Amino acid sequence: MDKQDMPKAYESGQYEDAIYASWESSGFFNPDNLPGEREETFSIVLPPPNVTGTLHMGHAVMLAIEDIMTRFNRMRWRKTLWLPGTDHAAIATQTKVEKLLMKEGMEDPRRELGREKFLERVEQFAQESHDIIVNQAKRMGASMDWSREAYTLDSARNRAVNTVFKMMYDDGLIYRGDRIVNWCPRCKSTLADDEVEYREEKSKFYYFKYGPVVIGTARPETKFLDKVIVVHPEDDRYKDLVGKEFEVEWIEGTVKATMVADEVADMEMGSGAMTITPAHSLVDFDLAKKYGYEVHRIIDEDGNLTEATGSFAGKNANQAREEIVARLAEKGLVDKIDEDYVHNLSVCYRCDTAVEPLPKVQWFIDVNKEFAFRASQHAPMEGIEDGQQVTLKGLMQHAVRSKQVKIIPERFDKTYFHWIDNLRDWNISRQIWFGHQVPVWYRGEETYVGVEAPEGEGWERDPDTLDTWFSSGLWTFSTLGWPDETADLRTFQPTTVLETGYDILFFWVARMILMTTYVLGEVPFENVYLHGLVRDETGRKMSKSLGNVIDPLKMIDKYGADATRLSLVIGSTPGNDSKLSEAKVAGYRNFTNKLWNISRFVLGQVETVGHVAEADLDPQTLADRWILSRFHVLQSEVTDHLEAYEFSQAGEKLRNFTWSEFADWYVEIAKVQGGKSTQGILMYILERLLTYWHPFMPFVTEQIWKQIDPEGMLIVHEWPMAKERHVDAEAETAFVQLQETVVAIRNIRSQYNVVPKVLVNVVLSDADVLAGQEDVIRSLGRVESLTFGAKPEGDVATAVVGSMQVHISLEGLVDKEAEKGKLTKERDETQGYIASLEKKLANEAFTSKAPEQVVETMRTNLSEAQAKLAVINEQLA
């Protein structure tokens, strides 16, 4: 072959874009174009990246793992679909654009632009982000079917969203309720419970005299209209006061207060007495409901104090705090102030602003209400009958408990159930503009819910939009064409696997299970594979402020996509965080180059480049039989690992075979035993090895493949399976002895500093098994003359390999003491080993209870060790 086709080093940048383009134009990313009949299907949807910017290492690891799954299954001859898309990410994207507009000089972008103009700007930004993301995914080599690309906010997905909303509304699962919700004064929107984050903060904690009791609070500004004191029913200190009414001097004059007993009060906390603030605390709101108290709003949507606060009205609540405390101090009502109070401040997960609990009218999904289950005709869930009364919570639990959805790693089951147990009704309405607008219209007292706007005049649409996770919850089936009964839906739903980060198990995975089991009566996916976070080399999260971000694109530019992928996949296990350093990526770049050069050698060595049929294999030498055996063991192990989602182990075994067995031994031996049989086997293994590596390193393998099969593409090559008949235990055992002999020779050479240029004379004793391997040993051990026979006279260095002896004559070089020490050490070790084996075998309990095979192996080991010991003693004598 032409050497120019394969330069000395693999330069990834020269090939990657062209290879990706050739895959794209081949059409093979689309399952409809795949060659051959394919009975089984494999389907996976891409967790749609937010259109808020660029891809980071978290996306890179996701793309790497999913592409491995996809390519492997495609080659396994399954009808394979990996469906891409992006997420509009409502609040996240709107917030990002607002910040950008404010940087451009706007003070209040929403007010200044109005809904329509503002949304135009957001859409424009989303489009730009989308284009960047798609290009980056292509750079990673992701083999996704772009012809099916979807967007959570496009019109097809909007129809799905509206249809589901109406279904749920009609089933009574979606309701409009007045409840305390998490309000972000900056986003001017409510948030779901899990969109609120907690940050530990030191603040002041105030104790005020309140009539007959002392109450504690961190937020005096909410306390204006508190007039109910709650104590624990068993608190003796207040027994006599419960049920009484008091005139209490308070912020804006006197208020009438009453005392009630309820178990929510904690006797240990502060004074054991608290007042309740129904409008700004969830617990208090529930209490107020329970006892029928009025709910007065003290703080409004802008975070300012309302009319109810009298002379403080209109002031910012947080800023007015000290003023209110001063007022109370004037009145002598401050008991004490704890300056070092540590508490968790709730903040918006998107903009970090302190969240205000407020009572608001919002849309909710009721997770505890019973409804009649609609079973699927197509892939029905087991264990639930059509028409059976179920709740959404119950469905979510059932899917995972019954293993119809299997989470990898399994331990996340517990986390999932725990989350569901604590789940409350899901607030799905948001007061932002970017998103799916709630499909509800009002006209006077009338309410209309529908997929399309109602006929007639005077209808006004609810201005709220839906939580972004409402539309992402439909992702697995809305992308396949639902609500239409499409061929895709029938073929690919339920999807085979969902691969995502464990950090969005609740946000997203749980929501998809909720939505799909409800809408289709099917599970969304059969397996959930959760990857961990990619951290920096010291284990910190990557963040811009720490300056420790490793950009996947930079790694691809510098070391190639294949190396970047390997560094993210090998050495990391599902559910666990992994650490990444540039050195690691560079290490895998070295490996891609190794594979390149192995190929370069093989392709240059063999007479006929091209496919080698099983039938044409003709193993002649020990090495031939050995490498075929090793390779077939490897194939079955790697295939099993990949089927079991054990990517790291599959990759490690492949690398170990490729480098430490194929390159270091077989290729080296082929240089001296390069007969016809060996040439065929070199070609045979290279061809299949490239196939096995392809899911991990698609670019370099596809590039090399051009040399082997200029017409075909590796991406659609069929996955070769292991053949049991090539497994040859005898050859493996014999080859290990050959390896150990060569290593022993090299070892002695190294010990006596014999440089490679100098050839040595070797005599092998009791080494009949190595007859016929002389040329191999001579070449690998840099040996001049090799003979079988007794230990030669003169200065000789000796190593014992099993019961064989390797003697090297080194006139004037041998250190007798060192030789003796070496053998003595080895004797002691062997004796220790023998002793431990004998002890175990002498144990009646062991020999009777342990499996036959274990005992047998131990007996074999013992006799081998005894033989070895005898030889060592002979040498020492």
Next chain:
RNA sequence: GGACGUAUAGCUCAGUUGGUUAGAGCGCCACAUUGACAUUGUGGAGGUCCGUGGUUCGAAUCCACGUACGUCCACCA
């Protein structure tokens, strides 16, 4: 407060249902440079598998307790 996880060589991590004299990569030490590859090769050093107790013929692996670190959830009037 509740739950979950991790702890194995200097570093990063494997170790699949309990059966080895505990492995890999990187790093380290020594040697090697026209030969597929220095993005390389050869040899070597390096581990009380966090601690204690238990189950078992047998524990890095299973159980209990403890220690350290990490994560999630809940909540703090």
